[in-house]
Amino acid sequence: MKILHTADWHLGKWLGSISRLPEQKEVLEELCSIVEQETPDIVLIAGDIYDQINPPVEAVYLLHQTLMKMSANGKRAIIIIAGNHDSPERIEAIEPLLFESGIIVAGWPYSSPACYSIPSGISIISSGQGFVELQLPNCKYPVRILLGAYANTLRCTPLLSPENQDIQLILKNLWNNTKSLFQNKEGFNLFIGHGLFMGSTIPEEDEGERSVMVGGAQAIPLSYIPECLDYAALGHIHKPLKFDSVSFPIVYSGSPLCYSMAEAGQKKHIVMAEFVSPGETAVLQYIELSKGKPLLKIYAHSVQDALNRLSTCQDSYVELHLILSNHMSIEEKNSLYEAHDGIIDILLKMDMSNAVIESMPDMTISISELFKSFYKDKKGIDPSFEMVQLFNEVLNNTNNQIELSSGEIKDEA
Known part of the structure; x- marks a missing residue:
């Protein structure tokens, strides 16, 4: 069996005043080409499909168009969970339109997809809170998946009780109760989750994620992911990351595009995981994505130096750091923006290395x-x-x- 793992598409994202939708369309077309070439049996999309709870119409259309192409009109199963940027209600609302194409959506940590079969051979043969068991057309063994949609106090309200308000403990109990449905049974056992798992840190580029985590959710210990799994597909952190301290692959795929200047220079990937048979270690392959403009940080010591550097990277987004000994005029600033239409921000820093303090300021002046x-x-x-x-x-x-x-x-x- 072969899995393709991706996450954090953030459809509808902006970088400053620039919409990333054109690049997102390009990278999703590239992703569809990879799916067609690699022919995975199942695609796992680990949350943050959209960048906003109320995404623009163009982003919704792009998602639907991409999913239809990836699923090959129902010949390939796709599993989607909600991330912290997604509305659970919104993404589950589209499921009736998608299930005939083998696309399963879980918006809540306790979502329980209905059992059904479609002509292509994809079947949900059993399900429960945060759990689904599939039979796939070209796979001899069943595929069981724990559905770890993003969890915070609000999204876990039906699971709370006067005795237990601890989100971490609630998830631990939910996942451990569910694992009994497939423990010691033949088949492929997977986990798909969105959040910050202990052993990972939120990089600088994920400052928006950091505020969400602090405000509404807790980091989840890796040990809460059941051990009887073959692969865990995670989303939330934009940089690819694999945990080496566990007995099976626990992997953040990262985002398909660089979404903030702190991600400047990062290579983006999707993850392919291939199994020969249940219980055997997955062979992982990281496939690099090539679409999307690069994000650059440029450092210059004069306006002319900046203009020279900007001329060499026209097809990119730039955060310009100017280190000057004098203030920059409005005309000089405008010349920079005219020289490059991908400048996201200009950050000024005064160079005081040659400054001479002639005298203390007169504190008696009114x-x-x-x-x-x-x-x-x-x-x-x-x-x-x-x-x-x-x-x-x-x-x-x-x-x-x-x-x-x-x-x-x-x-x-």
Whole structure:
């Protein structure tokens, strides 16, 4: 049996003001070509199908189009679980439209797909909370899958009890209760999950994921994934990662595109896992994906240096780091954006290595005088009398409000 494992498509994602949908279409076409060449028996998509709970129509259409092509109109099984960026209700709502093509969707940690068969030979022969057992057309043995959709307190509400509010323990019990359905039985036993599993850390590129994990879910110990498995397909971390401290492959496939500047330079892959027979170690193959523009961080020490460097990487997205000894003018900044339409951000850092502090600032100068000096430095002319008068009025009002607030605090004390 052969498995293709992918995750974290984030359809509808933006990078700054740039939509990634055109690149996502290209990389999913590449993925469909790999499926056609490698002919896996089953495709596992481990969550974060969309980038938002309410994805744009174009992203929904792209997903449906891709799934139909991957499934070869029902000849190949596809398993999808919800990630933290997905709406469980939304992705399960499309299941009635997909089951005739052998596509099974689990939005909740406790989802229990209905049993059915389709003419191509794909059958769900049994199911339970977070569990499904399949018979595939070209596979002699049944395939049993634990469905570990993203779990937090809200998504696990039906599983909570006054005695047990611990999400980690709830998942452990759910998965261990389910494993009894296939333990010591002949067949292929798989796990598909989305979340942060202990033994993994959230890289810098996943700051958005970090805030979600801290706010609504807990890291899950690897030991909570049952041991009687042949392969565990994980999603959530965008960089490919394989755990070596376990007896069977536990793998994050990573995302198909670089989605933040912290991922600049990363190679993206999908994972193929092939089994000769149940119980034997899977042979893993990482197939590199080539589509999508590269993300680059460029460091320059002058505007001209930046322009020269930008001219060499036109077909990329750029985070430009400028280290300057003087402030950059608006005209110079505009020249950079005109030279490269893929600039995501320009980060300025002042080079103080050659700066000389001639004297300590005069601390006796009034705020009004400092304002006049600042205005002239920025505008090149002295502020008008009316401008200075307006500034002084605002300053006085601010001081009065501060004094009033201080008096109220003293009174309360």
